[in-house]
Amino acid sequence: MKSMAYGVARSHATRRRSCALLLSGALCLAMGASPPAGAANTAAPKAQAQQIEIRNFAFAPKSLTVRAGTRVVWTNRDEEPHVITSAGSLFASSKGLDTSDSYAVTFSKPGTYAYYCSIHPMMVGTIIVQ
Amino acid sequence: MQDNHDNEAGGRRQFLKCMAWAGAGTLWLMKGGVLHAHALGEGAKAAATDASFSFAQISDSHIGFHKEPNMDVVGTLRASVALVNAQAARPDFLLHTGDLTHLSKPEEFDTLAGVMQESHTRKVFYVPGEHDVIGDNGAEFFRRFGERQQAGGWYSFDHRGVHFVGLINVLNLKAGGLGSLGAEQLAWLKKDLAGLSAETPLVVFAHMPLWPLYPSWGWGTDDSAEAMSYLRRFGSVSVLNGHIHQIQQKVEGNITFYTARSTAYPQPAPGVGPGPGPMKEIAPGALHRYLGIRDVRHVQGKQVLAVTEEVLS
Numbered sequence: 149m150k151s152m153a154y155g156v157a158r159s160h161a162t163r164r165r166s167c168a169l170l171l172s173g174a175l176c177l178a179m180g181a182s183p184p185a186g187a188a189n190t191a192a193p194k195a196q197a198q199q200i201e202i203r204n205f206a207f208a209p210k211s212l213t214v215r216a217g218t219r220v221v222w223t224n225r226d227e228e229p230h231v232i233t234s235a236g237s238l239f240a241s242s243k244g245l246d247t248s249d250s251y252a253v254t255f256s257k258p259g260t261y262a263y264y265c266s267i268h269p270m271m272v273g274t275i276i277v278q
Numbered sequence: 279m280q281d282n283h284d285n286e287a288g289g290r291r292q293f294l295k296c297m298a299w300a301g302a303g304t305l306w307l308m309k310g311g312v313l314h315a316h317a318l319g320e321g322a323k324a325a326a327t328d329a330s331f332s333f334a335q336i337s338d339s340h341i342g343f344h345k346e347p348n349m350d351v352v353g354t355l356r357a358s359v360a361l362v363n364a365q366a367a368r369p370d371f372l373l374h375t376g377d378l379t380h381l382s383k384p385e386e387f388d389t390l391a392g393v394m395q396e397s398h399t400r401k402v403f404y405v406p407g408e409h410d411v412i413g414d415n416g417a418e419f420f421r422r423f424g425e426r427q428q429a430g431g432w433y434s435f436d437h438r439g440v441h442f443v444g445l446i447n448v449l450n451l452k453a454g455g456l457g458s459l460g461a462e463q464l465a466w467l468k469k470d471l472a473g474l475s476a477e478t479p480l481v482v483f484a485h486m487p488l489w490p491l492y493p494s495w496g497w498g499t500d501d502s503a504e505a506m507s508y509l510r511r512f513g514s515v516s517v518l519n520g521h522i523h524q525i526q527q528k529v530e531g532n533i534t535f536y537t538a539r540s541t542a543y544p545q546p547a548p549g550v551g552p553g554p555g556p557m558k559e560i561a562p563g564a565l566h567r568y569l570g571i572r573d574v575r576h577v578q579g580k581q582v583l584a585v586t587e588e589v590l591s
Contacts, residue, residue, distance in 0.1 A: 204553035205495070228553045229381055230341060235453045244381045244412035247345070264453035266431055267408035269498040272454050 197221050197252065200273065202230050202245070202265075207273035214255060215278050221252045233266040242268065288569045303336040303358045304538055305369060306481075306516075308440060313481065313516040315536065320338045331438050334369040335483075337520030338540035340409065341390045342380035344466045347560040351542040355393050358541045359526070363398045370437065375520035375538060376448070376485030378409030378423070381559070388420055406431070407485040407521060408448040415449055421451070434470050441474055443467065445484035457499035458487035464501060467509050468508050476511050483518040489528060489535050492548035497522050509533055 197219040201208045203226060214220065224230050224245040226268040232242040232251050238261050242251035255261065255277040307314045308330045339355045346352060362369060371515060376392070379386035394402055406416050420431050425444065427433035434443045445467070447457035458469075468521040471480075482488070490498040499505075509515045515533040523540035524547065543556040 188470060204555070206553070226553070227343075227558075229409065229412065233453075253466060266451060267412060267448070268496050269451040269453055269455045270494065 166184055166201055197224065201225055201272075205265075207271060210272075211274045211276065213278060214277040215241055215255055216258050217254065218277070219254045220275055222261055223250045224248065228268070230268060230271065231266040233264055235262040235264060239263075279303075297513055303334050303541065304423055305332055305334050305362075305365060306518075307331075307332045308438070312479070315532070321329075328515055331370045332365075333369060333371050333373060333437075334365075334373060335373045335538050336362075337375040337485075337538040338377040338379055338407065338523055338542055339374070339390060339583070340540065340542040341482055342383060343542055343556075344385040346555065346558040347556065348459075348543045352389060352393060355390070355541045356396065359393060359397050363370065363396070364398075364557060369399055371401040371403060372516065373483055374402060374404045375483055376405050376516060377409045377520060377540075378407070379420070382412040382418060383538050384418060387418060387510055391422065403435075403442075403444060404442045405446060405483060405485055406448055408451075411448055412474065429433075429572045430463055430464060440479045440481060441471075442471065443480065443482045445482060445488075445505070446489070446494075447484045447486045452500070455492055455500050456490075456496055457502075457503055459484075459499060459501050464504050464508075467505060471508050471512075474512075476513055478512065479514040479516075480507065480509060480512050481516045481518065485519065486521045486525075487519045487535070487537055488517050489530075491522065491526055491537070493513075495554045497548065497554070506533065508531075522548075523556075536574060 153176065159180040161172065168275070197215050198212055198221070200212060200220060200222045202222060202224045205228070205235050207222070212220065222232050222242070223258060224247060227247055229244045229246050231244055232253075238256075238259070239253050244267075245251055258277045261277065264276070305316045307316060323547045325390070333475060336358050340351050341355070343351050349554055353542075362372065371581060372394075378390045386561075403425070405421045406423075410416060410419045416431065420426075421515065424431055425433040425435075430449075431446045432444060434441065436442070445459060445463065447459050447589060450460055451457070451458050474480075482505075484499070486499050486501050487497050487503040490502070492498070509517075510533070513532055517535045522537050522542070522543035524537065526535075526537045526548075528535040544560075545554050
């Protein structure tokens with residue numbers, strides 16, 4: 149336990165030192181707040197955004213599982229506009245997305261987020277945040 | 279209603295469908311309490327002589343759409359209005375059955391309103407499509423085009439002995455569902471019709487089809503069966519919708535369902551292709567010629583319903 153705690157602390161300290169070389173303390177805090185030490189070892193320096201394509205009146209993938217803190221980006225590939233809407237208003241709705249428009253939501257809390265297109269409600273999808 | 283969708287047995291409930299391309303609009307002639315449809319064009323002139331009155335329906339103008347197959351949706355809407363104006367017997371009013379705009383933008387509503395002012399008819403009645411209520415639940419649409427009878431936007435009126443009802447089925451849609459009327463609107467509809475005799479001809483209009491035309495593409499309304507149960511006692515009921523950019527017709531007892539073409543672009547027949555987006559594979563310059571000629575005739579008992587479509591240009 150102790151050594152693990154130490155490891156984490158050292159890792160933070162290391163980050164702080166390198167952050168000090170960077171421009172902003174705020175950026176440093178943001179980085180320090182993100183993944184635990186284990187995640188840092190497995191590379192992936194930044195949390196990759198996960199993409200969902202809207203094509204032919206469907207979300208692809210229809211169900212997406214991500215880690216907490218992941219940014220999910222929807223991009224409309226249809227000629228028709230679509231509106232990303234959370235079932236139960238768990239996150240903010242997009243505006244009307246025209247062709248090639250994107251909308252992004254960062255999911256910070258674990259849970260299951262069902263969503264749909266408010267103008268084509270047969271279009272449904274789910275984000276599972278772990 | 280759901281049960282009757284594919285019921286082809288017997289003469290009474292026949293399912294007739296007919297695909298057509300985008301088109302100018304439909305001239306509706308009321309004859310002896312029964313509505314007759316004609317394409318806007320020369321052919322309607324003779325047919326109009328024994329009609330008690332007529333009105334025209336246009337739909338799905340999608341102002342703001344600027345892709346193939348129609349880079350000029352303003353032009354094709356203007357041509358449709360001009361065709362209405364060219365009718366020998368002036369229609370008493372126009373119905374626009376929704377999707378005035380593509381993205382509910384104020385400038386799109388401005389453009390639509392400007393073109394509609396070119397109409398010689400005294401009045402245009404509107405109902406919103408799902409494209410007209412993006413972001414504000416239709417506030418801008420209702421502010422500009424609403425009849426202001428009911429808080430929810432639905433309304434009714436009487437014209438020369440015919441009762442007209444405009445319904446809203448593009449708001450408060452539920453995940454995984456279709457169009458929706460909602461309990462409040464249904465209660466109002468029931469009350470609105472309660473005092474009418476069964477002989478009163480009814481015309482009911484809304485944007486999305488009020489019958490399960492093709493639910494997997496969202497072409498239907500979740501609670502339409504309840505609404506139809508209020509209409510069934512009437513001798514002549516016409517239900518006019520837009521949304522699917524093609525002509526589809528269904529006769530069920532005394533209720534005739536009819537979807538209109540778009541003034542902007544065609545969509546594929548139900549289930550043809552991956553989804554209900556615009557049909558893009560139309561040769562440049564050929565759109566007007568594609569606004570095809572199509573006859574739809576359905577004989578049910580002694581009642582003949584005829585739809586004749588002609589080219590826009």
